[in-house]
Amino acid sequence: MATTTRILDANVNGTVYTSNANAALEALDTCHSGATAPTDEVANGKLWLDTTTTPGILKIYNNATWEVVHSGTVDINAGTIDGTTIGATTPAAITGTTLTSTGAITGTTLTATGAFTSLGIDDNAAATAVTIDASGNVGIGTASPSSEISGSATVVEVLDGNLAGLRLNHTGGASYEIYSGGSSQLGFVKNGTEAMRIDGSGNVLVGATSTLNGNHLFVQSNNFVVGINGTNTTGEAVRFYSNGTTVGTISYTGSATAYNTSSDYRLKENIAPVQGASDIVKAMQPVTYTFKSDGSWHDGFLAHELQELHPRAVTGKKDAMRDEEYEVTPAVLDEDGAVVTEAVMGTRSVPDYQGVDYSKLTPILTAALQEALNKIDALEARLTALEVTP
Numbered sequence: 001m002a003t004t005t006r007i008l009d010a011n012v013n014g015t016v017y018t019s020n021a022n023a024a025l026e027a028l029d030t031c032h033s034g035a036t037a038p039t040d041e042v043a044n045g046k047l048w049l050d051t052t053t054t055p056g057i058l059k060i061y062n063n064a065t066w067e068v069v070h071s072g073t074v075d076i077n078a079g080t081i082d083g084t085t086i087g088a089t090t091p092a093a094i095t096g097t098t099l100t101s102t103g104a105i106t107g108t109t110l111t112a113t114g115a116f117t118s119l120g121i122d123d124n125a126a127a128t129a130v131t132i133d134a135s136g137n138v139g140i141g142t143a144s145p146s147s148e149i150s151g152s153a154t155v156v157e158v159l160d161g162n163l164a165g166l167r168l169n170h171t172g173g174a175s176y177e178i179y180s181g182g183s184s185q186l187g188f189v190k191n192g193t194e195a196m197r198i199d200g201s202g203n204v205l206v207g208a209t210s211t212l213n214g215n216h217l218f219v220q221s222n223n224f225v226v227g228i229n230g231t232n233t234t235g236e237a238v239r240f241y242s243n244g245t246t247v248g249t250i251s252y253t254g255s256a257t258a259y260n261t262s263s264d265y266r267l268k269e270n271i272a273p274v275q276g277a278s279d280i281v282k283a284m285q286p287v288t289y290t291f292k293s294d295g296s297w298h299d300g301f302l303a304h305e306l307q308e309l310h311p312r313a314v315t316g317k318k319d320a321m322r323d324e325e326y327e328v329t330p331a332v333l334d335e336d337g338a339v340v341t342e343a344v345m346g347t348r349s350v351p352d353y354q355g356v357d358y359s360k361l362t363p364i365l366t367a368a369l370q371e372a373l374n375k376i377d378a379l380e381a382r383l384t385a386l387e388v389t390p
Contacts, residue, residue, distance in 0.1 A: 233254050318354065
């Protein structure tokens with residue numbers, strides 16, 4: 001058991017008694033409490049508890065100046081708080097502790113090396129403003145964040161799992177997401193349904209998760225797929241380029257649309273009249289037919305037959321095939337509509353159909369008509385001559 005030195009003790013001699021008494025008196029003399037600073041026998045190291053304010057302010061005398069040792073709450077560097085060792089080399093877990101400040105806290109680092117449950121930050125409002133939970137999720141205006149960053153009203157939420165991105169959500173309104181998936185695509189989701197994506201090849205897909213035939217812009221919808229509205233009375237709605245040179249436009253007026261291909265004389269050379277137009281027209285075999293897809297009736301030509309007579313009006317080759325990418329297994333989506341597992345794509349051989357540009361028949365038909373009109377004029381002239389000959 002520890003012993004305490006007493007000033008008066010029957011077993012001490014005069015010298016020891018004097019030393020003990022002087023030590024006790026010195027300890028009393030170096031401590032002072034009151035609203036007025038001590039003035040008698042003031043020396044460096046003398047302590048004064050200034051009671052002018054509540055709580056009092058502990059001060060120490062140093063070279064003719066009373067310096068503040070600590071103001072307000074006393075800093076404890078030993079003992080425990082809520083079972084937590086203070087000043088230990090290896091601190092225990094910090095739990096159930098509220099950090100409060102009525103002024104600014106700057107340059108302060110709060111570190112917990114044990115189990116971390118939750119930290120709340122109060123902005124002097126009636127409720128916690130920001131919460132960091134045990135998983136590292138940050139809640140703004142909510143004590144139960146569902147993802148890395150979330151909130152109770154208009155928020156930005158970082159998606160997790162197999163995705164990286166943002167969720168923009170408004171209470172009572174639409175929910176929007178921007179995410180990046182495993183195949184480097186960037187997706188845009190509204191109310192759980194993907195509306196658009198930019199895939200890993202840079203293709204822009206609207207209303208679809210995969211493109212067809214490698215199209216860089218692919219729009220899929222059941223109606224009104226693309227709408228173009230010009231705000232002027234006349235203008236160009238679309239301009240087509242080839243290596244930076246204009247090769248065609250789609251223009252409009254207040255009542256009509258025109259599909260224009262390049263035809264300026266300054267772009268042309270080797271100009272000559274059309275030859276044999278009548279023979280070409282007479283060899284053409286116009287037909288009536290129905291399409292297999294919907295049974296609709298049309299008038300036109302069989303592409304490969306017309307190609308033999310006027311190849312510049314037909315694209316492709318008869319019975320040609322091409323490779324096409326297709327979706328073997330569709331993508332797997334989560335409850336928010338974001339892609340969790342990418343679609344499995346495959347390649348198959350499909351027909352590469354021919355096409356006819358009927359506008360290219362106009363010069364042939366015009367030339368043939370002119371030939372026919374010239375013959376009619378010649379016949380009429382001969383008949384007129386015969387009628388006037390006696």
